[in-house]
Amino acid sequence: MIPRNPDAKDLISLVVPFYNESEVADEFFREVSLVLRNIAQADYEIVCVNDGSTDATLDHLLAACAADPRVKVIDLSRNFGKEAAMTAGIDAAMGDAVIPFDADLQDPPEAIPAMIEKWREGFDVVLGKRAERQTDTYAKRSTAALFYRVHNAISDIKIPVNAGDFRLMSRSAVDALKQLPENRRFMKGLFAWIGFRTTEIEYSRRPRAAGKTKFSGWKLWNFALEGMTSFSTLPLRIWTYVGGVIAAFAMLYSAYLILRTLIRGVDIPGYASIITAVLFLGGVQLIGIGVIGEYIGRMYVEAKRRPVYIIRKIYQKDDL
Incomplete structure:
Protein backbone atom coordinates (compact mmCIF):
# COMPACT_ATOMS: atom_id res chain seq x y z
CA MET A 1 0.00 0.00 0.00
CA PHE A 215 -38.55 5.92 1.35
CA SER A 216 -41.85 4.25 2.20
CA GLY A 217 -42.09 0.60 3.20
CA TRP A 218 -43.17 -0.30 -0.33
CA LYS A 219 -40.19 1.51 -1.87
CA LEU A 220 -37.81 -0.22 0.53
CA TRP A 221 -39.32 -3.61 -0.39
CA ASN A 222 -38.81 -2.93 -4.10
CA PHE A 223 -35.30 -1.69 -3.36
CA ALA A 224 -34.53 -4.97 -1.59
CA LEU A 225 -35.87 -6.96 -4.56
CA GLU A 226 -33.69 -4.88 -6.86
CA GLY A 227 -30.64 -5.73 -4.79
CA MET A 228 -31.29 -9.45 -4.61
CA THR A 229 -32.11 -9.87 -8.30
CA SER A 230 -29.25 -7.64 -9.49
CA PHE A 231 -26.50 -9.76 -8.01
CA SER A 232 -27.84 -13.30 -7.75
CA THR A 233 -29.57 -15.86 -9.97
CA LEU A 234 -30.37 -18.13 -7.02
CA PRO A 235 -34.05 -17.01 -6.94
CA LEU A 236 -34.30 -18.46 -10.45
CA ARG A 237 -32.29 -21.59 -9.72
CA ILE A 238 -34.26 -22.39 -6.59
CA TRP A 239 -37.37 -23.15 -8.63
CA THR A 240 -35.54 -26.07 -10.23
CA TYR A 241 -35.14 -27.54 -6.76
CA VAL A 242 -38.74 -26.71 -5.81
CA GLY A 243 -39.96 -28.44 -8.96
CA GLY A 244 -37.75 -31.44 -8.27
CA VAL A 245 -39.02 -31.80 -4.70
CA ILE A 246 -42.67 -31.55 -5.79
CA ALA A 247 -42.08 -34.07 -8.59
CA ALA A 248 -40.44 -36.46 -6.12
CA PHE A 249 -43.39 -36.19 -3.73
CA ALA A 250 -45.77 -36.73 -6.66
CA MET A 251 -43.95 -39.90 -7.67
CA LEU A 252 -43.97 -41.22 -4.10
CA TYR A 253 -47.66 -40.40 -3.76
CA SER A 254 -48.49 -42.10 -7.08
CA ALA A 255 -46.61 -45.22 -5.96
CA TYR A 256 -48.61 -45.15 -2.72
CA LEU A 257 -51.88 -44.88 -4.66
CA ILE A 258 -50.97 -47.81 -6.91
CA LEU A 259 -50.11 -50.02 -3.96
CA ARG A 260 -53.24 -49.01 -2.07
CA THR A 261 -55.41 -49.72 -5.14
CA LEU A 262 -53.85 -53.15 -5.57
CA ILE A 263 -54.48 -53.98 -1.91
CA ARG A 264 -57.79 -52.26 -1.13
CA GLY A 265 -59.38 -51.64 -4.51
CA VAL A 266 -60.49 -48.36 -6.10
CA ASP A 267 -61.73 -45.53 -3.85
CA ILE A 268 -64.20 -42.83 -4.82
CA PRO A 269 -62.09 -39.77 -5.78
CA GLY A 270 -62.04 -37.00 -3.19
CA TYR A 271 -62.90 -33.52 -4.46
CA ALA A 272 -61.24 -31.76 -1.51
CA SER A 273 -57.85 -33.39 -2.03
CA ILE A 274 -57.94 -32.71 -5.78
CA ILE A 275 -58.80 -29.01 -5.46
CA THR A 276 -56.18 -28.57 -2.72
CA ALA A 277 -53.49 -30.09 -4.91
CA VAL A 278 -54.54 -28.01 -7.94
CA LEU A 279 -54.56 -24.75 -6.00
CA PHE A 280 -51.24 -25.52 -4.31
CA LEU A 281 -49.47 -26.35 -7.57
CA GLY A 282 -51.08 -23.38 -9.29
CA GLY A 283 -49.81 -21.07 -6.56
CA VAL A 284 -46.30 -22.50 -6.77
CA GLN A 285 -46.29 -22.04 -10.55
CA LEU A 286 -47.46 -18.44 -10.30
CA ILE A 287 -44.75 -17.64 -7.75
CA GLY A 288 -42.15 -19.17 -10.07
CA ILE A 289 -43.50 -17.19 -13.03
CA GLY A 290 -43.37 -14.03 -10.91
CA VAL A 291 -39.69 -14.58 -10.08
CA ILE A 292 -38.91 -15.21 -13.75
CA GLY A 293 -40.87 -12.07 -14.59
CA GLU A 294 -38.68 -9.99 -12.26
CA TYR A 295 -35.59 -11.00 -14.22
CA ILE A 296 -37.26 -10.65 -17.63
CA GLY A 297 -38.45 -7.17 -16.67
CA ARG A 298 -34.90 -6.14 -15.82
CA MET A 299 -33.63 -7.62 -19.10
CA TYR A 300 -36.33 -5.66 -20.94
CA VAL A 301 -35.27 -2.39 -19.33
CA GLU A 302 -31.58 -3.05 -19.97
CA ALA A 303 -32.21 -4.03 -23.62
CA LYS A 304 -33.74 -0.62 -24.39
CA ARG A 305 -30.48 1.09 -23.35
CA ARG A 306 -32.13 4.28 -22.20
CA PRO A 307 -29.87 6.68 -20.28
Whole structure:
Protein backbone atom coordinates (compact mmCIF):
# COMPACT_ATOMS: atom_id res chain seq x y z
CA MET A 1 0.00 0.00 0.00
CA ILE A 2 1.62 3.28 -1.14
CA PRO A 3 0.77 6.33 0.99
CA ARG A 4 -0.23 9.51 -0.81
CA ASN A 5 2.08 12.51 -0.98
CA PRO A 6 1.25 14.50 2.20
CA ASP A 7 2.23 17.79 0.48
CA ALA A 8 -0.23 17.39 -2.41
CA LYS A 9 -3.43 19.41 -2.33
CA ASP A 10 -6.36 17.12 -2.97
CA LEU A 11 -9.74 17.87 -4.47
CA ILE A 12 -12.59 16.30 -2.48
CA SER A 13 -15.97 15.89 -4.21
CA LEU A 14 -19.09 15.56 -2.10
CA VAL A 15 -21.97 14.10 -4.16
CA VAL A 16 -25.41 14.82 -2.71
CA PRO A 17 -28.79 13.85 -4.24
CA PHE A 18 -31.65 16.17 -3.24
CA TYR A 19 -35.33 15.33 -3.53
CA ASN A 20 -37.77 17.69 -1.78
CA GLU A 21 -35.22 18.67 0.87
CA SER A 22 -35.93 22.40 1.09
CA GLU A 23 -36.34 22.19 4.89
CA VAL A 24 -32.84 20.88 5.44
CA ALA A 25 -30.88 22.43 2.54
CA ASP A 26 -29.60 25.55 4.30
CA GLU A 27 -28.53 23.63 7.42
CA PHE A 28 -26.81 21.09 5.18
CA PHE A 29 -24.60 23.71 3.52
CA ARG A 30 -23.74 25.34 6.86
CA GLU A 31 -22.58 22.09 8.47
CA VAL A 32 -20.86 20.55 5.49
CA SER A 33 -19.00 23.68 4.40
CA LEU A 34 -17.67 24.20 7.92
CA VAL A 35 -16.21 20.67 7.98
CA LEU A 36 -14.79 20.73 4.45
CA ARG A 37 -13.11 24.14 4.86
CA ASN A 38 -11.08 22.81 7.80
CA ILE A 39 -9.57 19.79 6.02
CA ALA A 40 -5.83 20.30 5.64
CA GLN A 41 -4.22 20.26 2.20
CA ALA A 42 -7.51 19.94 0.38
CA ASP A 43 -9.94 21.89 -1.72
CA TYR A 44 -13.48 20.69 -2.27
CA GLU A 45 -16.56 20.80 -4.46
CA ILE A 46 -20.14 19.99 -3.53
CA VAL A 47 -22.01 18.36 -6.40
CA CYS A 48 -25.73 18.72 -5.69
CA VAL A 49 -28.17 16.75 -7.82
CA ASN A 50 -31.74 18.03 -7.84
CA ASP A 51 -33.72 14.86 -8.54
CA GLY A 52 -36.92 16.42 -9.84
CA SER A 53 -37.89 18.14 -6.58
CA THR A 54 -41.37 19.66 -6.48
CA ASP A 55 -40.76 22.03 -3.55
CA ALA A 56 -38.30 24.92 -3.21
CA THR A 57 -35.21 22.68 -3.10
CA LEU A 58 -33.81 23.98 -6.39
CA ASP A 59 -34.11 27.60 -5.19
CA HIS A 60 -32.06 26.76 -2.08
CA LEU A 61 -29.45 24.96 -4.18
CA LEU A 62 -29.13 27.87 -6.61
CA ALA A 63 -28.76 30.30 -3.72
CA ALA A 64 -25.91 28.20 -2.30
CA CYS A 65 -24.38 27.97 -5.78
CA ALA A 66 -24.51 31.76 -6.21
CA ALA A 67 -22.81 32.24 -2.83
CA ASP A 68 -20.05 29.61 -3.22
CA PRO A 69 -18.18 28.78 -6.45
CA ARG A 70 -17.41 25.33 -5.06
CA VAL A 71 -21.09 24.34 -5.25
CA LYS A 72 -22.27 22.79 -8.51
CA VAL A 73 -25.97 22.05 -9.13
CA ILE A 74 -27.12 19.38 -11.57
CA ASP A 75 -30.83 19.72 -12.26
CA LEU A 76 -32.35 16.51 -13.64
CA SER A 77 -35.29 16.69 -16.03
CA ARG A 78 -37.53 14.71 -13.64
CA ASN A 79 -37.35 12.41 -10.62
CA PHE A 80 -35.20 9.43 -11.64
CA GLY A 81 -34.66 8.02 -8.14
CA LYS A 82 -31.78 8.21 -5.70
CA GLU A 83 -29.59 5.62 -7.45
CA ALA A 84 -29.76 7.50 -10.77
CA ALA A 85 -29.23 10.87 -9.08
CA MET A 86 -26.18 9.52 -7.27
CA THR A 87 -24.85 8.19 -10.56
CA ALA A 88 -25.28 11.62 -12.16
CA GLY A 89 -23.34 13.24 -9.34
CA ILE A 90 -20.53 10.69 -9.41
CA ASP A 91 -20.24 11.06 -13.20
CA ALA A 92 -19.87 14.85 -12.81
CA ALA A 93 -17.50 14.80 -9.82
CA MET A 94 -13.95 15.91 -10.59
CA GLY A 95 -12.32 15.10 -7.25
CA ASP A 96 -9.37 12.89 -6.40
CA ALA A 97 -11.72 11.42 -3.80
CA VAL A 98 -15.51 11.22 -4.17
CA ILE A 99 -17.92 10.92 -1.23
CA PRO A 100 -21.63 10.14 -1.78
CA PHE A 101 -23.58 11.81 1.01
CA ASP A 102 -27.23 12.18 2.05
CA ALA A 103 -28.78 15.64 2.37
CA ASP A 104 -30.66 14.77 5.58
CA LEU A 105 -27.44 14.94 7.68
CA GLN A 106 -28.09 11.59 9.37
CA ASP A 107 -24.57 10.66 8.34
CA PRO A 108 -22.38 13.14 10.25
CA PRO A 109 -20.11 15.40 8.15
CA GLU A 110 -17.61 15.19 11.03
CA ALA A 111 -16.73 11.68 9.85
CA ILE A 112 -15.38 12.96 6.52
CA PRO A 113 -11.90 14.01 7.80
CA ALA A 114 -11.36 10.51 9.23
CA MET A 115 -12.26 9.02 5.83
CA ILE A 116 -9.80 11.32 4.07
CA GLU A 117 -7.07 10.35 6.54
CA LYS A 118 -7.60 6.66 5.75
CA TRP A 119 -7.60 7.41 2.01
CA ARG A 120 -4.32 9.30 2.33
CA GLU A 121 -2.86 6.21 3.99
CA GLY A 122 -3.43 4.37 0.70
CA PHE A 123 -6.95 2.89 0.80
CA ASP A 124 -9.14 3.26 -2.29
CA VAL A 125 -12.47 2.83 -0.50
CA VAL A 126 -13.33 3.94 3.04
CA LEU A 127 -16.72 2.72 4.23
CA GLY A 128 -18.80 4.59 6.75
CA LYS A 129 -20.17 1.86 9.02
CA ARG A 130 -23.05 2.62 11.38
CA ALA A 131 -22.05 1.61 14.89
CA GLU A 132 -25.72 1.70 15.90
CA ARG A 133 -29.08 2.55 14.30
CA GLN A 134 -31.11 3.80 17.25
CA THR A 135 -32.49 6.67 15.17
CA ASP A 136 -34.26 4.11 12.95
CA THR A 137 -37.47 2.38 13.96
CA TYR A 138 -37.35 -1.20 15.24
CA ALA A 139 -39.12 -2.38 12.07
CA LYS A 140 -36.57 -0.69 9.83
CA ARG A 141 -33.62 -2.06 11.81
CA SER A 142 -35.08 -5.59 11.74
CA THR A 143 -35.90 -5.58 8.02
CA ALA A 144 -32.49 -4.07 7.18
CA ALA A 145 -30.72 -6.81 9.14
CA LEU A 146 -32.85 -9.45 7.37
CA PHE A 147 -32.05 -7.96 3.97
CA TYR A 148 -28.29 -8.05 4.59
CA ARG A 149 -28.48 -11.66 5.78
CA VAL A 150 -30.56 -12.84 2.83
CA HIS A 151 -28.62 -10.88 0.20
CA ASN A 152 -25.22 -12.00 1.42
CA ALA A 153 -26.43 -15.61 1.69
CA ILE A 154 -27.61 -15.82 -1.93
CA SER A 155 -25.14 -13.50 -3.67
CA ASP A 156 -21.46 -13.91 -4.49
CA ILE A 157 -21.03 -10.16 -3.93
CA LYS A 158 -21.21 -9.46 -0.20
CA ILE A 159 -22.55 -6.09 0.91
CA PRO A 160 -20.95 -4.78 4.12
CA VAL A 161 -23.53 -4.88 6.91
CA ASN A 162 -24.73 -1.48 8.19
CA ALA A 163 -22.75 0.40 5.53
CA GLY A 164 -24.92 2.66 3.41
CA ASP A 165 -23.95 4.89 0.49
CA PHE A 166 -21.79 7.09 2.73
CA ARG A 167 -18.21 6.19 1.77
CA LEU A 168 -15.09 7.65 0.20
CA MET A 169 -13.87 6.36 -3.16
CA SER A 170 -10.56 7.14 -4.82
CA ARG A 171 -10.44 8.36 -8.41
CA SER A 172 -9.39 4.85 -9.49
CA ALA A 173 -12.45 3.32 -7.83
CA VAL A 174 -14.74 5.98 -9.33
CA ASP A 175 -13.34 5.43 -12.82
CA ALA A 176 -13.98 1.69 -12.42
CA LEU A 177 -17.53 2.33 -11.22
CA LYS A 178 -18.23 4.53 -14.25
CA GLN A 179 -17.40 1.61 -16.55
CA LEU A 180 -20.41 -0.40 -15.31
CA PRO A 181 -23.21 -0.01 -17.88
CA GLU A 182 -26.32 -1.04 -15.93
CA ASN A 183 -29.46 1.06 -16.30
CA ARG A 184 -31.12 -0.41 -13.20
CA ARG A 185 -28.48 0.46 -10.65
CA PHE A 186 -28.27 -0.97 -7.15
CA MET A 187 -25.40 1.20 -5.97
CA LYS A 188 -24.54 -0.69 -2.77
CA GLY A 189 -23.94 -3.79 -4.86
CA LEU A 190 -21.98 -1.91 -7.54
CA PHE A 191 -19.79 -0.30 -4.87
CA ALA A 192 -18.99 -3.76 -3.51
CA TRP A 193 -18.51 -5.33 -6.96
CA ILE A 194 -15.62 -3.09 -8.03
CA GLY A 195 -13.49 -4.20 -5.07
CA PHE A 196 -10.26 -2.22 -4.39
CA ARG A 197 -8.44 -1.82 -1.08
CA THR A 198 -11.13 -1.17 1.48
CA THR A 199 -11.26 -0.16 5.11
CA GLU A 200 -13.97 1.29 7.30
CA ILE A 201 -14.65 3.80 10.04
CA GLU A 202 -17.52 3.62 12.52
CA TYR A 203 -19.89 6.45 13.35
CA SER A 204 -23.17 7.00 15.15
CA ARG A 205 -26.09 7.92 12.92
CA ARG A 206 -27.99 11.04 13.87
CA PRO A 207 -31.70 11.84 13.65
CA ARG A 208 -32.86 13.54 10.49
CA ALA A 209 -32.06 17.26 10.62
CA ALA A 210 -35.46 18.19 9.14
CA GLY A 211 -38.14 16.92 6.81
CA LYS A 212 -39.34 13.36 6.30
CA THR A 213 -37.83 10.28 4.69
CA LYS A 214 -38.78 9.73 1.06
CA PHE A 215 -38.55 5.92 1.35
CA SER A 216 -41.85 4.25 2.20
CA GLY A 217 -42.09 0.60 3.20
CA TRP A 218 -43.17 -0.30 -0.33
CA LYS A 219 -40.19 1.51 -1.87
CA LEU A 220 -37.81 -0.22 0.53
CA TRP A 221 -39.32 -3.61 -0.39
CA ASN A 222 -38.81 -2.93 -4.10
CA PHE A 223 -35.30 -1.69 -3.36
CA ALA A 224 -34.53 -4.97 -1.59
CA LEU A 225 -35.87 -6.96 -4.56
CA GLU A 226 -33.69 -4.88 -6.86
CA GLY A 227 -30.64 -5.73 -4.79
CA MET A 228 -31.29 -9.45 -4.61
CA THR A 229 -32.11 -9.87 -8.30
CA SER A 230 -29.25 -7.64 -9.49
CA PHE A 231 -26.50 -9.76 -8.01
CA SER A 232 -27.84 -13.30 -7.75
CA THR A 233 -29.57 -15.86 -9.97
CA LEU A 234 -30.37 -18.13 -7.02
CA PRO A 235 -34.05 -17.01 -6.94
CA LEU A 236 -34.30 -18.46 -10.45
CA ARG A 237 -32.29 -21.59 -9.72
CA ILE A 238 -34.26 -22.39 -6.59
CA TRP A 239 -37.37 -23.15 -8.63
CA THR A 240 -35.54 -26.07 -10.23
CA TYR A 241 -35.14 -27.54 -6.76
CA VAL A 242 -38.74 -26.71 -5.81
CA GLY A 243 -39.96 -28.44 -8.96
CA GLY A 244 -37.75 -31.44 -8.27
CA VAL A 245 -39.02 -31.80 -4.70
CA ILE A 246 -42.67 -31.55 -5.79
CA ALA A 247 -42.08 -34.07 -8.59
CA ALA A 248 -40.44 -36.46 -6.12
CA PHE A 249 -43.39 -36.19 -3.73
CA ALA A 250 -45.77 -36.73 -6.66
CA MET A 251 -43.95 -39.90 -7.67
CA LEU A 252 -43.97 -41.22 -4.10
CA TYR A 253 -47.66 -40.40 -3.76
CA SER A 254 -48.49 -42.10 -7.08
CA ALA A 255 -46.61 -45.22 -5.96
CA TYR A 256 -48.61 -45.15 -2.72
CA LEU A 257 -51.88 -44.88 -4.66
CA ILE A 258 -50.97 -47.81 -6.91
CA LEU A 259 -50.11 -50.02 -3.96
CA ARG A 260 -53.24 -49.01 -2.07
CA THR A 261 -55.41 -49.72 -5.14
CA LEU A 262 -53.85 -53.15 -5.57
CA ILE A 263 -54.48 -53.98 -1.91
CA ARG A 264 -57.79 -52.26 -1.13
CA GLY A 265 -59.38 -51.64 -4.51
CA VAL A 266 -60.49 -48.36 -6.10
CA ASP A 267 -61.73 -45.53 -3.85
CA ILE A 268 -64.20 -42.83 -4.82
CA PRO A 269 -62.09 -39.77 -5.78
CA GLY A 270 -62.04 -37.00 -3.19
CA TYR A 271 -62.90 -33.52 -4.46
CA ALA A 272 -61.24 -31.76 -1.51
CA SER A 273 -57.85 -33.39 -2.03
CA ILE A 274 -57.94 -32.71 -5.78
CA ILE A 275 -58.80 -29.01 -5.46
CA THR A 276 -56.18 -28.57 -2.72
CA ALA A 277 -53.49 -30.09 -4.91
CA VAL A 278 -54.54 -28.01 -7.94
CA LEU A 279 -54.56 -24.75 -6.00
CA PHE A 280 -51.24 -25.52 -4.31
CA LEU A 281 -49.47 -26.35 -7.57
CA GLY A 282 -51.08 -23.38 -9.29
CA GLY A 283 -49.81 -21.07 -6.56
CA VAL A 284 -46.30 -22.50 -6.77
CA GLN A 285 -46.29 -22.04 -10.55
CA LEU A 286 -47.46 -18.44 -10.30
CA ILE A 287 -44.75 -17.64 -7.75
CA GLY A 288 -42.15 -19.17 -10.07
CA ILE A 289 -43.50 -17.19 -13.03
CA GLY A 290 -43.37 -14.03 -10.91
CA VAL A 291 -39.69 -14.58 -10.08
CA ILE A 292 -38.91 -15.21 -13.75
CA GLY A 293 -40.87 -12.07 -14.59
CA GLU A 294 -38.68 -9.99 -12.26
CA TYR A 295 -35.59 -11.00 -14.22
CA ILE A 296 -37.26 -10.65 -17.63
CA GLY A 297 -38.45 -7.17 -16.67
CA ARG A 298 -34.90 -6.14 -15.82
CA MET A 299 -33.63 -7.62 -19.10
CA TYR A 300 -36.33 -5.66 -20.94
CA VAL A 301 -35.27 -2.39 -19.33
CA GLU A 302 -31.58 -3.05 -19.97
CA ALA A 303 -32.21 -4.03 -23.62
CA LYS A 304 -33.74 -0.62 -24.39
CA ARG A 305 -30.48 1.09 -23.35
CA ARG A 306 -32.13 4.28 -22.20
CA PRO A 307 -29.87 6.68 -20.28
CA VAL A 308 -29.81 6.35 -16.50
CA TYR A 309 -30.71 10.03 -16.14
CA ILE A 310 -31.27 13.18 -18.21
CA ILE A 311 -29.81 16.52 -17.16
CA ARG A 312 -31.96 19.58 -17.70
CA LYS A 313 -29.24 22.06 -16.76
CA ILE A 314 -25.98 22.36 -14.84
CA TYR A 315 -25.53 25.49 -12.71
CA GLN A 316 -22.27 27.00 -11.46
CA LYS A 317 -21.59 30.38 -9.89
CA ASP A 318 -20.39 31.94 -13.15
CA ASP A 319 -23.66 30.96 -14.85
CA LEU A 320 -25.88 32.74 -12.28
